[in-house]
Amino acid sequence: MVRAEAIESTPLVRGELNPGCCVCLAEGCHKAEPGMTEFFNRGSEKERRRELRGRMPLAEVLLWSQLRRGQLLGYRFRRQYSVGSFIVDFYCPRLKLAIELDGDSHFSEEAKAYDARRQHFIEEFGIRFLRFTNQDVLDNMDGVLEVIARAVEQGPPQP
Secondary structure (H helix, E strand, C coil): CCCCCCCCCCCCCCCCCCCCCHHHHHHCCHHHCCCCHHHECCHHHHHHHHHHHHCCCHHHHHHHHHHHHHCECCECCEEEEEECCEEEEEEECCCCEEEEEECHHHCCHHHHHHHHHHHHHHHCCCCEEEEEEHHHHHHCHHHHHHHHHHHHHCCCCCC
C-alpha cells in the first residue's frame, strides 16, 4: 500500500516569527510580507526550474506523464513549481496541492530536516503536501495515482 507522508506543522499568526523556520531566521518572517504573489514561480528561480525539468528522474517523468494536461480528474498540474526559493516537483494551483517525490538523497537525517523545514514553509501558504518515494512510483503507479486522486477529490483546503 502506498501512503503519502505529511509532516504536521503548527500554523502561525501572520507576522509572527517562527524560530524553526529557515526563512524567518534568515530574512524575518515571510508571513509579514504584504502580498504573496512574489513567492510563486518567481523569475529568479526560472533557470533553476528549467534545469530541473531537463533532468527529471525516471519516477518524475513517469508520474508527470499521468498528471500533465489535466489527465487526473481534469485538474492541471505544473512541474517544478517554485514557492519562495523552494521548488516542488508537481503543483496544482487550483487545489493548492504539492506533490514531492523523494529519491535516495532525501533519506539522510540532514535531508529529512531540510525537507521538513521546506515543507513547513510551503504549508504556511495553505498548500497541502503529498510525499512519495521514487520507488513508490516505479513499483506501484496505480496506488500513487489513487492517493493523489483522493486528495484531488477533497478539493482545495478550506480557509
